[in-house]
Amino acid sequence: MSANNVPSRLKKILDAGHLAVTSECGPPRGSDPKAIKKKAEMIKDHVDAINITDNQTSVTRLCSLAACIHLKLMGVEPTLQMVVRDRNRIALQSDILGAASFDINNILCLSGDHQQFGDCPQGQNVFDLDSMQLIQTVRLMRDEGKFLGGDAINRPPQMFVGAAANPFADPFEIRVPRLAKKIAAGVEFIQTQCIYNLDKFELWMKQARDRGLHEKAYILAGVTPFKSAGMAKYMKNRVPGMDVPDDVVKRMSGVPKEKQADEGINICVESIQRLKEVEGVKGFHIMAIEWEDKVPEIVERSGLYPRPNDL
Amino acid sequence: MIVADKKPIEEIIDMVKDFKKLLIVGCNECVTVCEAGGKKEVGILASALRMYFMNEGKKVDIDEITLERQCDHEYLEELRNNIDQYDAVLSLACGVGVQFMAEKYFGTPVFPGVNTCFMGVTEERGVWSERCQGCGQCMLGKTAGICPISRCAKRLLNGPCGGSTKGKCEINKDLDCAWQLIIDRLKELGRLDDYEEIIPIKDWSTERAGGPRKVVREDVRL
Ligand code: SF4
Numbered sequence A: 001m002s003a004n005n006v007p008s009r010l011k012k013i014l015d016a017g018h019l020a021v022t023s024e025c026g027p028p029r030g031s032d033p034k035a036i037k038k039k040a041e042m043i044k045d046h047v048d049a050i051n052i053t054d055n056q057t058s059v060t061r062l063c064s065l066a067a068c069i070h071l072k073l074m075g076v077e078p079t080l081q082m083v084v085r086d087r088n089r090i091a092l093q094s095d096i097l098g099a100a101s102f103d104i105n106n107i108l109c110l111s112g113d114h115q116q117f118g119d120c121p122q123g124q125n126v127f128d129l130d131s132m133q134l135i136q137t138v139r140l141m142r143d144e145g146k147f148l149g150g151d152a153i154n155r156p157p158q159m160f161v162g163a164a165a166n167p168f169a170d171p172f173e174i175r176v177p178r179l180a181k182k183i184a185a186g187v188e189f190i191q192t193q194c195i196y197n198l199d200k201f202e203l204w205m206k207q208a209r210d211r212g213l214h215e216k217a218y219i220l221a222g223v224t225p226f227k228s229a230g231m232a233k234y235m236k237n238r239v240p241g242m243d244v245p246d247d248v249v250k251r252m253s254g255v256p257k258e259k260q261a262d263e264g265i266n267i268c269v270e271s272i273q274r275l276k277e278v279e280g281v282k283g284f285h286i287m288a289i290e291w292e293d294k295v296p297e298i299v300e301r302s303g304l305y306p307r308p309n310d311l
Numbered sequence B: 001m002i003v004a005d006k007k008p009i010e011e012i013i014d015m016v017k018d019f020k021k022l023l024i025v026g027c028n029e030c031v032t033v034c035e036a037g038g039k040k041e042v043g044i045l046a047s048a049l050r051m052y053f054m055n056e057g058k059k060v061d062i063d064e065i066t067l068e069r070q071c072d073h074e075y076l077e078e079l080r081n082n083i084d085q086y087d088a089v090l091s092l093a094c095g096v097g098v099q100f101m102a103e104k105y106f107g108t109p110v111f112p113g114v115n116t117c118f119m120g121v122t123e124e125r126g127v128w129s130e131r132c133q134g135c136g137q138c139m140l141g142k143t144a145g146i147c148p149i150s151r152c153a154k155r156l157l158n159g160p161c162g163g164s165t166k167g168k169c170e171i172n173k174d175l176d177c178a179w180q181l182i183i184d185r186l187k188e189l190g191r192l193d194d195y196e197e198i199i200p201i202k203d204w205s206t207e208r209a210g211g212p213r214k215v216v217r218e219d220v221r222l
């Protein structure tokens, strides 16, 4: 699928044909790195790479790049998430070089939530590039060793380039063309939005396969366990672009409160089992929001443990 | 047109409360259409201020005038002979008019009477919405005639983002997602395939980012 020799462990695992497992951690709202290290410690043996979110939901946090460096120094492979909301093309390219100087080899290019959702709704946004153009930028820097301005880069970044895809956002008819567009821009792996509507995901995947897209980028299926029925309802009703079918909410509400967390994990594991059978799914991105300690259990029960370590 | 909104009366009072002779100047163009700074609004504001000063027991003279435009020398010049009678001017033109007034009548305090909002359309009486941010390099030809810069909350040139839900933008259920509109119209035009063309990184130097802009047209200069 990819001819380059980017020294990303995630890429090697995918190239070798293994189902990859990634997860993500949100950096703390303060400067103590202990929290991020603790989260990473919990999951590092069960995943191949850990995404570090970039001021997710526009709430100000310790920066993604610094948190990635902490992981790197622990010997854990980070994926630098980068949103185009807060930085112009100078800052984006500069941060990419900064990450590359620590040999951070995975990047996830995102638009970012609008700032109105966060703690600075009165702030400016930047959106100098969009996520599609950020993908192009990283590829230009890596493959041609050039800045956007055309000058040569000394020691170009070596990054495996990813992006998100939301099979559930509207309008549905362009969800696959949009994936095709990201691939044309140069994306090499995709982490999807949390999948609860498996039928709809399978339809999306089928349309992607019809165009051969599953052979042009590695698609990692995104899953998030529900902690409670309340969370399921919240995700269904309040999170833009999220598709939680009624029967999933019903299933969560149908068990007593103290059993709901277990049921959430069960649903997650069952989803992974079913998604493993979908042609074109090359791995899983497990987003256990502030519930990282459950990732090992999910990975083990889904038959994804041990992780390949001979690469 | 340029769309403006009324300023709260308290804010206006705060700006002008210490003057004795005030001129309120309306504008007959955009702000008349959007009912924020035309002759009618000048009259209403003048009455409200007179009432306020009367209640406060202050004697303040307030005159009213509405010019054809405040963004052209020719109309602003109409004030030349009388301007010195006034301690201050309250302009209900957009920010452009207010500034041109201030430039022209250098020694007279000029205050803004409206909040200038955007370039937009009248959707229906009493509802105006944004359509253009004057990026200086119009790309509507590539986006089915719908502007992603002014109408997408993230000004995405290759949208939509993952937050587009049921045709609405992630920031507001009442706001159309610009990219849904673009896709709907591409479909209508039989050009949905165009969607897959990646719009390249934009040169923002013709936009605000490039500093204050100027158009000089040698062909029409006198
Ligand atoms: S592309 Fe630029 S000039 Fe054209 S409508 Fe949008 S902001 Fe205005």
Ligand code: SF4
Pocket (backbone or CB within 6 Å): B151, B152, B153, B154, B155, B156, B159, B160, B161, B162, B163, B164, B165, B168, B169, B170, B171, B176, B177, B178, B179, B180
């Ligand atoms: S939902 Fe649509 S209009 Fe809103 S930010 Fe996303 S693409 Fe832009």
